[in-house]
Amino acid sequence: MNLKAKLLNGFQNKYEVGFNEERIAERLSQLASIGLTEEGGSNRIAYTKEERAAKEMVKKWIKEILLEVYEDEAGNVFGRLNGKDTTLPAVLVGSHVDTVPNGGHFDGTLGVLTALEVVQTWTEEAFIPDRNLEIVIFSDEEGVRFDGGLTGSRVMMGEADAGSLREDKDEDGVTFAEALRADGLDIDLLDKAVRNPKEIHAFVELHIEQGKVLERQDCPVGIVTGIAGPVNLWVQFNGEAGHAGNTPMGQRLDALAASSEFMTELEKMPGRFSETAVATVGKIDVYPGGSNVIPGRVELIVDVRDIYLESRDSLLATIEELALKIAERRGLQVVLDRKLRVDPVLIQDGMKEIVKDAVESSGFQPVLLPSGAAHDAMIMGRHVPTAMIFVRSQDGISHNPKEWTTLDDIMAGCKVLSETLKQLVAG
Numbered sequence: 413m414n415l416k417a418k419l420l421n422g423f424q425n426k427y428e429v430g431f432n433e434e435r436i437a438e439r440l441s442q443l444a445s446i447g448l449t450e451e452g453g454s455n456r457i458a459y460t461k462e463e464r465a466a467k468e469m470v471k472k473w474i475k476e477i478l479l480e481v482y483e484d485e486a487g488n489v490f491g492r493l494n495g496k497d498t499t500l501p502a503v504l505v506g507s508h509v510d511t512v513p514n515g516g517h518f519d520g521t522l523g524v525l526t527a528l529e530v531v532q533t534w535t536e537e538a539f540i541p542d543r544n545l546e547i548v549i550f551s552d553e554e555g556v557r558f559d560g561g562l563t564g565s566r567v568m569m570g571e572a573d574a575g576s577l578r579e580d581k582d583e584d585g586v587t588f589a590e591a592l593r594a595d596g597l598d599i600d601l602l603d604k605a606v607r608n609p610k611e612i613h614a615f616v617e618l619h620i621e622q623g624k625v626l627e628r629q630d631c632p633v634g635i636v637t638g639i640a641g642p643v644n645l646w647v648q649f650n651g652e653a654g655h656a657g658n659t660p661m662g663q664r665l666d667a668l669a670a671s672s673e674f675m676t677e678l679e680k681m682p683g684r685f686s687e688t689a690v691a692t693v694g695k696i697d698v699y700p701g702g703s704n705v706i707p708g709r710v711e712l713i714v715d716v717r718d719i720y721l722e723s724r725d726s727l728l729a730t731i732e733e734l735a736l737k738i739a740e741r742r743g744l745q746v747v748l749d750r751k752l753r754v755d756p757v758l759i760q761d762g763m764k765e766i767v768k769d770a771v772e773s774s775g776f777q778p779v780l781l782p783s784g785a786a787h788d789a790m791i792m793g794r795h796v797p798t799a800m801i802f803v804r805s806q807d808g809i810s811h812n813p814k815e816w817t818t819l820d821d822i823m824a825g826c827k828v829l830s831e832t833l834k835q836l837v838a839g
């Protein structure tokens with residue numbers, strides 16, 4: 413069964429919010445056919461022919477509703493619905509169409525296609541906004557190819573430029589400059605993609621939640637309060653390797669036992685700093701790694717996130733103190749290194765209120781929740797008023813062919829997005 417049939421098959425028109433469910437199911441299905449994997453997932457890596465084909469497909473749909481389509485030097489695609497006063501700063505709405513390898517069919521694409529559905533419905537109803545509304549597809553959100561990500565939005569807001577990106581290489585040794593050229597773009601012109609934030613009134617991104625909060629609350633949509641910024645803390649415990657049989661328990665410098673204590677204590681900490689803080693050890697390497705050898709060295713990475721910069725950094729400092737304290741008591745050495753540091757972004761109260769009003773007037777309970785994952789909205793939120801709407805994910809699964817959001821929930825998302833945008837495009 414193709415994606416369209418599967419979506420429509422489960423459709424109950426639970427919320428009766430209007431919009432064209434068949435059209436959006438058809439478009440999701442057509443996009444899913446680009447880069448379809450054997451496991452039924454999506455493979456549209458940034459600046460490849462698959463991402464390009466997806467952009468061209470959406471461009472065609474945007475043109476069909478007679479919007480002006482253009483593309484910037486970073487490959488970001490825009491479709492503009494002119495407002496009554498075209499000199500006013502525009503509202504931007506959208507997401508991305510690239511995926512992780514063998515990813516899902518909703519991450520990113522849903523934000524683009526709900527924006528298109530809303531604008532198409534407006535044009536059918538002959539609704540003309542006071543100011544311009546631009547649908548946007550950002551290039552290379554996922555960052556799997558060049559270890560970066562959020563590339564289109566970063567370039568557009570002046571956070572990345574040709575100088576910093578040019579020599580980045582993918583796994584095959586292809587540079588960022590070469591990848592752009594293969595996509596019909598020119599790195600020497602990249603910096604022309606920068607936009608003046610004053611031209612942008614607001615940015616809105618609708619995205620799948622990729623978590624289970626909305627499912628637990630039994631709600632199709634949620635209001636994002638902030639986007640957590642991660643810090644990766646690399647921790648190395650150095651003890652002493654020794655024979656597991658010949659070294660008495662009291663004479664050991666066991667790096668893994670120290671790490672275990674560290675991780676157990678670590679798990680209790682985030683809640684003391686804020687409700688939204690999290691800390692995770694997802695990678696650990698034990699050396700020399702033999703069943704009869706006392707571990708002499710352990711390397712692990714702690715991923716620390718929060719939507720509040722201050723509490724995230726206090727948590728991080730406390731985790732570092734914990735590692736030092738455990739190492740000292742056990743007579744081990746510890747090496748700490750803060751890597752990858754992205755500042756979180758809080759959604760402004762005024763923007764949260766607009767989404768909350770949209771949610772309530774659409775007949776849904778307002779559920780507020782943070783985003784643990786990064787999105788283009790995180791970059792945009794540093795420069796212009798930004799809102800983010802989450803739509804329920806089934807079982808919280810994402811970056812996986814099993815990623816699923818029901819068509820009923822998608823229609824609820826369309827309604828809330830439309831109401832949010834109507835507030836923002838009002839002059």
Ligand SMILES: [Zn+2]
Nearest residue numbers: 519520553619
């Ligand atoms: Zn995404």
